[in-house]
Amino acid sequence: MLWLLFLLVAWGAAAISCIGLCIVAARTGLLHDASADSARKGPDGPELTLYETAFLAGGPHRVVDLALVTMHLRRRLLLAHTGWATVVDPEGRDEMERAVIRAIGPRGRSPIPPVRRAAAAAETVRALADRLVTAGLAVPGGAGTDIAAAVRAVRGAALLVVAMGAAALLTPGHERGTDGPVVPLLVWFGLPLALTLGCLIIARMEIHPYSCWASPAGQRLLAANEIPAAAKNHGLLAAIAVRGVRAVDDPALRSALGVRRPSS
Template identity: 60%
Template sequence: MFWVLFLLLAWVVAGVACARLCLAAVRAAAVGGRATTADPEHDLTLYEAAFLSGGPARVADVTLVAMARQRRLLLAHTGWATVVDPRGRDEMERSVIGAIGPEGQSRIAPVRAAAAAADPVRGLADRLVSAGLAVPEGSGASVAAGVRRVRAASLAVLVLGATALLLPGPTGMPRGLIALWFALPLTLTVSCLAIARAEIHPYSRWASPAGQRLLGSLAGRVRGAGDERTFLASVAVRGIRAIGEPGLRAAFTHRDQPWRD
């Protein structure tokens, strides 16, 4: 009867994962509910779009790329940033210049990390959360993370079921019936994933449902345009993979840098 222990473990794994996903969905809905009065035609700033798409790191990326495109910052393909114009035009740019340091030159990886953790980015995050467009930081129960846990639970149930069926010796129950018992927690996890995909897809670590709707409208306007703001908006939404310039992209993907987009 060892298979019963495996079955109990499968139910625990499936039940906990599905419960955490449900709680994450409820929290996300509560955050989105605070934005019901938001203007659907509101134009996201580049920094707002960057944060909702990729969090603090994406905001740092957009700031660096914007300054580099304006020739106020030199991003070398070797992974170094050099200040050309030390006068930042906004608080994000000033935080980047401050992260580079008084010598005016630094590796890009620590600059990105410092800028992403700076007060301007935290203030931006607080404003987006207050507006119901972003998910509160540190909740640890985002929908995306919940979906990953349920997927892992589905795999765990399959492994536990296969192990139970392969146990040597008599089990006292037909193997077909044992498989049917394990099909129940598997059905729970698969159903939970199906409902999550139908109701709350796409899954986002940073944007609430209201924030995702604004991002969707921004992405629709980005397609087909070719001006500077559109380029930066593409970087904000898609990250450094949207950079088409080989030299600028190499600055972010240099092999000596531990941080990848």
């Protein structure tokens, strides 16, 4: 009767992982987000701004990277290949640029990594995140990571069910058919497998892709290339907003941002 122990393990893993995924999805409201406010786009208008696009695609640090490159290209900030940022124009054109200037400090010069961290934690970025969450385009901080982890747990449980079923079939007696027929055994293990696979299918239909920042509605905007017209006029800024600093081709700027060019 060793197969009963394997069956209990399979059912326990399937039930715990599926319930966990349902709890996380319900807590973040993602199951309802896919159908609610489907016509809404940006929190402040019919279209996403460039900073909103960057946040949905990569979070607070992506917003800061976008601000740094924007200020550098417009000669308001100098990003040296040594990894230092130097303020050229101390008057920021918007709240995000002013947050970057404050993060650099009164000396007007600072290494870029601490500037990234300080600016990403600024009130300006938090307010941007709150607006996107309120609009249903972003998930609360950390919720997307929880969803991805819960989905991985369900996948692991499905693999464990298969492994437990195989182990039960290989236990002495089942291979000879003396401890009961094989078909009912497969049915017993097929039930938790169906539970986990069904949960994964529903999750993929309702909340995929499992972004750390964008809700399903926000992901649909990104997938549809809903990039503001101002960004389209500058291909590099649009690429950074969507893909991050790895979209930068300038070797000096890549070096300043700490991006290594992948080996060929």
